[in-house]
Amino acid sequence: MHYVSTRATSASAARNPQGFSDILLGGLAPDGGLYLPAAYPQVTGAELDAWRSLSYADLAYEILRKFATDIPDAELKALTARTYTPEVYRNARAGESSADITPLRVLEEGAAGKLILQGLSNGPTLAFKDMAMQLLGNLFEYILAKNGDALNIFGATSGDTGSAAEYAMRGKRGIRVFMLSPHAKMSAFQTAQMFSLQDPNIFNIAVEGVFDDCQDMVKAVSNDLEFKARHKIGTVNSINWARVVAQVVYYFRGYLKATSSNGQKVSFTVPSGNFGNICAGHIARMMGLPIAKLVVATNENNVLDEFFRTGVYRVRKPAETFHTSSPSMDISKASNFERFVYDLVGRDAERTHALFRKVETHGGFDLSGAPGSDGDEFKRVGEYGFVSGCSTHEDRLNTIREVADDYGITIDTHTADGIKVARAHLEPGIPMIVLETALAAKFNETILEALGTDAERPAGFENIETLPQRFVVMKADVAQVKAYIAEHTGLDR
Template structure:
C-alpha cells in the first residue's frame, strides 16, 4: 500500500505507511491518502465477524489495518493492536460496545470508554504504539505538535506520556474548553508534555500547526510530527470502529446501516467515508454540526466558506467549534478523482478568498447519491432536548456532541439501523448535562478530584515565530540518548 498527497494526485513517488506515519502533512501542504482504497468482499466481512466474536476488537483492528499497512509484519501489527486495545484501558472487553436505544431504529456506538472518556482514545492509543514502534526501529525521536478544541489534546497526551522518544506540544484556544477538559489536560505534570493556551479559537491553533509544518527546514530539524486527524494513521484507526459497529448491529452480508456523526474537523466522518468507499454497506453518513455550521452549509449549497475567529461561536458542544475542517480536503480529493491540481486550486481559493464554490459542478450533485452524505445542525436548545429526552425515556445519558448527532439523526431515519457515534462521556460537560436533566452526571472513579489538581500550561499569542521558539526550547529537553546523528546539532 502506497500513499500520496491530496495535492499531487499522482502515484509517482508515493510513500509507504511507516514513511508517512511520522510526517503529518505532506511536503506540498496536502494530506496523505492511499493511492487507492482496498476493497471489501462479503466473505471478508463475514470472516471478520467471526474474528470480532471469537478473538475480539484488537484482532479485528489488526485485520483491517493489514489492508493499509504492509511495512509492518502482520504478527507485529497484531501485537501493537493488542497493546493499544485492552479491556483495562477501555473498561469493557468489547472495547466498542453497541447498544440499542429502546425498540427503535437508533443505536449508540460507545467510543468513549477509554482513558480520557473521548472517542479520540480509539485512535490515539493505537497511534502511541505505532509511534513508539517506528521510532525505536529508527532509533529516532519526534516532537508532536498538535491542536485541540477539547478532546484530541488530552487523548494524545495520555497516549504519549512517559514515552521517552516523544515530546508533545499541544495548542488549545484559551478559555474555550470546559473546566473538566482543561483540568484533564493541564493537570498532567510530565517533562515531555507542554500545554499551550493560544489567544484565539481552534482554527488559529490549527493554522499555527500547519504553518510550522509548512516550514520544511524547521520541520525536519526538530522532527515535527502530528497527532491531529491530518495524520493518516489517526484516520485509518477510526475506520476500524465503523467496521466493528456494522458487524455488531447486522446479522449477515449486505445489510445496510447508516451512521450519524457529530463533527467539526471532518475527521470522524471522513473515516466513515473511507469505510463506505471500501465497500462497507453504509447507506447514509449523517453529518451533524452545531451552530458553527460550515460543513452543513457546504453539503447543502456546495459553498465551503470558512468563518473568522470572531464568527466562530462558543457553544455547548465546544469540541465542534471549528470553521476550517482540515479533512474536507481528503473528501474533495476523492470527489474530484484525485485531481491534485483541482484540489490545490480550491484550497488556494480558501487561503485567498476564504471560500470555494463547487455548486455548479457535476461532482457536487453526486455528494448525496454517490457518497451517501446528508447533514443537519443543532442549537443549544436542541441539544438540551435530546439529552433530556433520552434520559427521561431510556435512562441513557449522552454528552452534548452526541446530542447534536441524535438530533440530526432523527431527521434522517428511513427504516435502516442508524448508529449514532458517541464522542465523549457526559462527565466532561457537567454544566450542560445539569441544565438538560436537572442532575450532575456521574463521575467515574478514575476522574475523582481531577478539577482540583494543579495546572501546568503556558500562554501564547497566535504567532508562528513564538511557537517555533517554544518548540525549540522543548525539543532540547529530549533525552540525552537521542543526542546523536539523529538529533539536530546534538541539541535534542
C-alpha cells in the same frame, strides 16, 4: 500499499512513493496536501463473514494490515493486541462490558427506523479520540525504537484530541508533546484533564484565540519543511493518516454488531467539526462497507452542514466562530475535508490544490454549479451517501433530557447533536448508528443545566478540576510558538 498527496502531480507521486511507515510520524505532505492511499483496499463479503466473530483487537489488525503493508504481520498484530484491551478501555457504562471496546445500545426501534448508540468513550480520557490515539502512541513508539529516533509532536485541540494524545504519549520514550488549545474555551473538565498532567514530556500552550487559530499554526509549522525536519516535528491531529485509518475500524465493528447478514445496509451519524471522524466512515464506505448514509451532524458552527446542503464551502473567520456547549465542534475550517473533496473531484490533485488555495485567498469555494461557481461536483455528493443537519444549544438540552428520561442514560453534548440530527434521517429497515463523542462528565456544566444534577464520573476523575495545572498562555503567533518548541527541545531556533 502506496500513499499519495491530495495535491501531488502524477509525476511527483511516481517519483516518490510513500509507504505507511514513511507517512506515520508526519502530518501534511511536503506539498501541503494530505495523504491518502493510491487506491482504497477492498473488503469482500467473505471477509466480512469471517470478521463477525473477531475481537476488536483482531478486527483492527485485519483492517490495518490492508493499509500498513510495510509493518510485519506479527508485529502489527502484537500492536493491536496491546492497544485494544479491557484494561485500557475500562470505563464502560453500567450494563456494558469493557471487553466489547465499542458496545452498541439500541435506543429506539419502531416504524420510523432503529436508532443505535455506539459507545466510543471507554478509553482513558473518556472520548472517542482514544480509539485511535492509543494505537498511534504504540505505533509511534514502535517506529521510533526501530529507527533509534525521536519525535516532537505538535498538535492543536478543541478539547478532546489534546488529552487523548497526551495520555497516549505520556512516558513514551523519545516523544515530546506540544499541544495548542484555545484559551478558556474548553470545558473545565477538558482543561483540567490536559493541564493537570505533570509529565516532563508534555507541554500545554493555551492560545489567545479560537481552535482554527491553533490549527492554522500547526499547518504553518508543518509547511516550514526546514524547521519541521530540524526539530523532528510530527502531528497527531486528524491530518495524520494513521489516526484516520484507526478510526475506520469501529465503523466495521458497528456494522458487524448491528447486522446479521452482509446484504443489509446501515447508516452512521457522526458529530462533526474537523471532518476526521466521518472521513473514516467515507473511507470504510469506499472499501465496500454497506453504508447507506453518512450523516454529518454539526452545531451552530455549521460550515459542513452548509456545504452538504448547498455545495458552498464557506470558512468562517475567528470572530464568526461561535463558542458553544459542544465546544469540540467549534471549528470553522475542517482540515480533513480536503480528503473527501479530492475523491469528489475525481482525484484530480491540481483541481484539489486550486480549490484549497481559494479557501486561503477567498475564504471558500462553490461546487453548486450555479452561475459563477467553481464547478458542479456537488451533484455527485449523493453518490457518496452524505447528508447533514445541525443542532443548537436548546436542541442539546432537550435531547439530553429526552435520552435521560426515555433510556436512563446521560449523553454528552456532542452526542446529543448527533442524536438530534440522526432522528431526521431515520429510514425503515436501515439501522442508524450514532457515534458517541465523549462521556457526559466532560461537559458537566451543560448536563447540570439540562438535568439539574451532575453527570456521573468514572473512578479516578472525581476531583480532577482541583489538581494543580501546568500550562503557558501565548498569542496566536507562529514565531513565538516556534521559539517555545526550540527552547524546550534544546535545539537552536
